[in-house]
Amino acid sequence: xxxxxxxxxxxxxxxxxxxxxxxxxxxxxxxxxxxxDCGEGTQSRLRAHKIKFQRLHxxxxxxxxxxxxxxxxxxLQTMHLLGRTIDLHLYGPPQLKEIIDIHLxxxxxxxxxxxxxxxxxxxxxxxxxENEQIEVSTLILNHRIPCTGFLFKEKNKPRKINPKAIxxxxxxxxxxxxxxxxxxxxxFDTQKVIKNEELTLKPAKSRSYxxxxxxxxxxxxxxxxxxxxxxxxxATFMQNEEKRAKETYHSTASQAAQVALEAKAKLxxxxxxxxxxxxxxxxxxxxxxxxxxxxxxxxxxxFEIEETQ
Amino acid sequence: xxxxxxxxxxxxxxxxxxxxxxxxxxxxxxxxxxxxDCGEGTQSRLRAHKIKFQRLHxxxxxxxxxxxxxxxxxxLQTMHLLGRTIDLHLYGPPQLKEIIDIHLxxxxxxxxxxxxxxxxxxxxxxxxxENEQIEVSTLILNHRIPCTGFLFKEKNKPRKINPKAIxxxxxxxxxxxxxxxxxxxxxFDTQKVIKNEELTLKPAKSRSYxxxxxxxxxxxxxxxxxxxxxxxxxATFMQNEEKRAKETYHSTASQAAQVALEAKAKLxxxxxxxxxxxxxxxxxxxxxxxxxxxxxxxxxxxFEIEETQ
Numbered sequence: 001x002x003x004x005x006x007x008x009x010x011x012x013x014x015x016x017x018x019x020x021x022x023x024x025x026x027x028x029x030x031x032x033x034x035x036x037d038c039g040e041g042t043q044s045r046l047r048a049h050k051i052k053f054q055r056l057h058x059x060x061x062x063x064x065x066x067x068x069x070x071x072x073x074x075x076l077q078t079m080h081l082l083g084r085t086i087d088l089h090l091y092g093p094p095q096l097k098e099i100i101d102i103h104l105x106x107x108x109x110x111x112x113x114x115x116x117x118x119x120x121x122x123x124x125x126x127x128x129x130e131n132e133q134i135e136v137s138t139l140i141l142n143h144r145i146p147c148t149g150f151l152f153k154e155k156n157k158p159r160k161i162n163p164k165a166i167x168x169x170x171x172x173x174x175x176x177x178x179x180x181x182x183x184x185x186x187x188f189d190t191q192k193v194i195k196n197e198e199l200t201l202k203p204a205k206s207r208s209y210x211x212x213x214x215x216x217x218x219x220x221x222x223x224x225x226x227x228x229x230x231x232x233x234x235a236t237f238m239q240n241e242e243k244r245a246k247e248t249y250h251s252t253a254s255q256a257a258q259v260a261l262e263a264k265a266k267l268x269x270x271x272x273x274x275x276x277x278x279x280x281x282x283x284x285x286x287x288x289x290x291x292x293x294x295x296x297x298x299x300x301x302x303f304e305i306e307e308t309q
Numbered sequence: 310x311x312x313x314x315x316x317x318x319x320x321x322x323x324x325x326x327x328x329x330x331x332x333x334x335x336x337x338x339x340x341x342x343x344x345x346d347c348g349e350g351t352q353s354r355l356r357a358h359k360i361k362f363q364r365l366h367x368x369x370x371x372x373x374x375x376x377x378x379x380x381x382x383x384x385l386q387t388m389h390l391l392g393r394t395i396d397l398h399l400y401g402p403p404q405l406k407e408i409i410d411i412h413l414x415x416x417x418x419x420x421x422x423x424x425x426x427x428x429x430x431x432x433x434x435x436x437x438x439e440n441e442q443i444e445v446s447t448l449i450l451n452h453r454i455p456c457t458g459f460l461f462k463e464k465n466k467p468r469k470i471n472p473k474a475i476x477x478x479x480x481x482x483x484x485x486x487x488x489x490x491x492x493x494x495x496x497f498d499t500q501k502v503i504k505n506e507e508l509t510l511k512p513a514k515s516r517s518y519x520x521x522x523x524x525x526x527x528x529x530x531x532x533x534x535x536x537x538x539x540x541x542x543x544a545t546f547m548q549n550e551e552k553r554a555k556e557t558y559h560s561t562a563s564q565a566a567q568v569a570l571e572a573k574a575k576l577x578x579x580x581x582x583x584x585x586x587x588x589x590x591x592x593x594x595x596x597x598x599x600x601x602x603x604x605x606x607x608x609x610x611x612f613e614i615e616e617t618q
Binding site: 015040044047048065074093096103 | 323324325326327331349350352353356357373374375376379380382383386387390391402404405407408411412415416417453454
């Protein structure tokens with residue numbers, strides 16, 4: 001069974017507090033790491049979790065508010081100092097490149113590894129990364145400045161070979177790949193067709209994770225995240241601060257839960273808590289009244305998405 | 310007795326490690342705070358020490374390597390979010406302003422308090438701040454990019470009134486200020502001169518702190534820091550890495566101690582340790598063979614300079 005998990009490195013909004021760090025999350029899909037946002041102090045938290053920086057190849061930045069990227073420059077520089085030579089892919093708003101360049105310029109440094117920058121845009125959702133197993137698309141959020149969420153989605157998995165049936169029908173090796181793809185098997189000598197379903201088992205379902213960081217309540221993302229397994233949605237405020245949430249282009253816990261409900265998410269995790277909330281029970285309780293299967297995206301929590309048939 | 314102390318907020322070089330943070334120090338002179346350098350995570354450390362950000366009015370940045378300023382943008386933004394309206398004075402290389410401006414531009418933010426920027430230069434030492442009690446001057450260091458240290462120096466203190474002698478000579482109130490400044494007292498009726506020394510006591514000595522961050526071994530700073538009470542000097546490497554120190558424009562523990570010896574410092578504290586040194590005993594022992602009165606500038610240490618006659 002392959003892994004699909006999300007490690008919360010930071011859950012605070014705006015400013016770090018003593019116990020909460022600004023936003024950052026580490027997605028682990030089949031032992032491939034994907035870093036989402038990189039608030040100040042992210043590299044220290046990665047070290048605390050013994051995550052080797054060399055294993056980071058893709059970093060996704062949602063928007064250019066400091067609490068979502070101010071730890072990035074230090075992380076890039078540390079990778080350089082550690083002697084990295086392999087590519088690093090960075091996805092984020094176009095201006096992020098300019099910000100990195102000005103820091104490098106005045107520190108008179110150049111990174112000794114290729115930093116490959118992929119600018120995101122906020123006109124429409126698009127696939128920004130894919131490999132054999134997953135694809136990552138942007139979600140267009142409604143924040144004070146251009147901001148995207150990210151949807152991590154496993155591709156359809158190959159059907160599973162049924163070893164007993166394969167042996168029974170004497171299926172030769174060359175036909176196996178076709179079977180995994182869903183093709184029927186045609187016996188070479190007789191041209192007899194054996195249905196794929198007789199020789200294979202249903203693959204595990206494709207899993208998905210949607211990261212919705214810093215946004216007003218917005219229904220427009222619902223279609224693209226419908227049936228998502230795990231939904232992270234910011235919940236900066238409680239509902240009695242709805243006006244403040246609207247003014248600052250943030251969501252309340254109720255609104256996050258409403259999105260989860262409409263999207264038929266399996267599990268909702270909420271975060272980006274305003275530092276006015278010393279205890280978070282109220283935010284959780286509020287979300288649960290609308291969407292029961294909600295948890296707090298607390299620092300150092302790991303949310304695993306199990307593989308199911 | 311007025312306070313003069315230095316709190317170490319970070320002692321690491323280049324990258325934070327699990328136990329060491331990049332450079333930052335808080336100088337407290339008579340309950341006025343001065344922040345020197347602001348590596349990533351400085352605001353969290355200030356919070357851990359319960360330092361109210363509103364009490365920071367002056368921040369000094371030595372140079373534009375990330376480990377000395379990457380925590381600054383977040384700190385400035387937090388001050389904004391906390392509702393600060395009072396002036397903040399920032400001293401550092403001219404390009405620091407450009408870096409701050411680009412972050413503010415792309416986060417579409419403007420600080421709601423005046424940020425008054427004082428560019429430093431590296432042609433010659435100059436006084437960049439003074440008030441009634443102290444003055445702060447730059448020290449020209451020899452690093453890969455322009456870099457200044459900072460010398461904090463109490464001004465000459467007023468002589469202390471000797472109450473017994475004042476009563477004995479019936480000195481009127483109007484003459485007191487002159488006496489404090491060192492003037493003699495001339496009796497109004499008789500024009501008799503009473504020597505200042507008969508009416509006053511020697512003031513406490515003026516204290517000083519020199520911060521020498523990121524520099525090759527350089528004798529040129531010795532004249533300006535001679536007889537300094539407390540000297541912080543970087544000691545990134547041990548002497549067996551002298552070549553590497555030279556190449557990277559850093560110092561060894563021996564070299565830091567040599568500067569302390571030549572400057573006749575009272576106490577040397579060393580920091581900015583390379584993360585190759587898990588234990589710091591070797592660095593300390595090496596410095597002590599040249600300058601006995603050396604201590605490690607460890608995270609959370611406070612170095613008090615006592616007032617003496």
